[in-house]
Amino acid sequence: MEQSTVIFGIRAIIEAIESGSTLEKVYLQKGLRGDLFFQLDKLLKKGKISTSVVPVEKLNRLSKHNNHQGAVAKISPVEFANLEEIIEDTLSSNKTPLFLVLDQLSDVRNFGAIIRTAECTGVDAIIIQKSGSAPVNSETIKTSAGAAFKLPICKVDHIKDAIFQLQAADIKLVAATEKTEDSLYDIDLNQPIAIIMGSEHKGVSNSILKMVDYKGKLPLLGEIESLNVSVACGAFLYETIRQRM
Incomplete structure (x- = not known):
């Protein structure tokens, strides 16, 4: 420290x-x-x-x-942004909104790697929960290659609070989860969306999964049953970019 x-x-x-x-x-x-x-x-x-x-x-x-x-x-080495203001600013711009919601991600290195990828893919803001989430500390910032200073990060009391705000703005929610038969590649990501990534051990919580518009998973062709969350997040974000190009 x-x-x-x-x-x-x-x-x-x-x-x-x-x-x-x-x-x-x-x-x-x-x-x-x-x-x-x-x-x-x-x-x-x-x-x-x-x-x-x-x-x-x-x-x-x-x-x-x-x-x-x-x-x-x-x-905290960074100032957190106001989610309501970020949503309003994004909707008033000419780009299609892209938000990233992290449901109690706990590893600071994964968090930093995700921030870096999110900044590179034009994410409008990352949303985390005040309690139970990885902190934005020096390790996070180092792993993000400084992207934590460039990308708005919003803290909410509960992830559900953010979901209600996003839904009110007609932003569709896409959960990355293995608890579905639907492939990421079959989801229309060329619309206002918020991608939800879960924690390293539990994934997206069941209560959140009940609230989303889409659930998508990545194909796993080997014997390992899951991907590192930062790698999976990168795949989701770049598929979004691919569809929007």
Whole structure:
């Protein structure tokens, strides 16, 4: 963890939240009490900021033994975009909308690779969930080759929130899943769409699959039963580009 991305001390973290800084995660010492802590806890819950209760030894390492008061926060290196504004801007442009929704993807390297491919294929924005998703950290940015600074990333309370907004804008939802007999290559991608990629271990969740317009899978001709999610995502995005060229 780079020192430039870290703030420590309860009051400093409170001030960062109140000033509008985007916090990636807050690490709290187990058993923390007091009025100032309860003020911080209230802000963390209100903002639905990811937190983790850790031993004091970890806080000491993260803060490089500075006076952390039992709380250390990591500031996100990127500013997250407003999904509603991104949808409006995209619909008002002359291009066919293309969004990418990541349903609780957890590996930062996969995330970075996906951001890089998404930027190369003209994706309008990537949508992730506030909790349970891979963070946008230095490793993510490095793997994305800097694309994380060029492509809007939107955080929502729940993936379903994003789906409702996309559906309201008449953007069709395409889930990448093996739980279908339909091939990706039979889906019309030359229309406003949002491609949904699932987590590395569970894929797109069943509750999300019930809400989509299309389900598509890639042909697997070998003995391995699945592709790496970033590779599969690249295949979906480039098939979209192929159809639109």
